[in-house]
Amino acid sequence: MTIEPATEGGSGGALRLPHTRVVPLSTPPSSYTTTVERYLTGAGIAKSSARIYRNSLTTWG
DSSP states (O other): OOOOOOSSTOOOOOOEOOOOOOOOOOOOOHHHHHHHHHHHHEEEOOOOHHHHHHHHHHOOO
């Protein structure tokens, strides 16, 4: 992921992060596992990274 300087007026030198896909919640998640899967689906990361995040989040939760 690269961070680019914002070029819009009045940004005050702020940095802009790339946009990620947002997965709207039509219904509340039924479990912590479902929540983790929704988060990882919308994160826009590689499958290998998602696997590591999934392991961390499920052992933490």
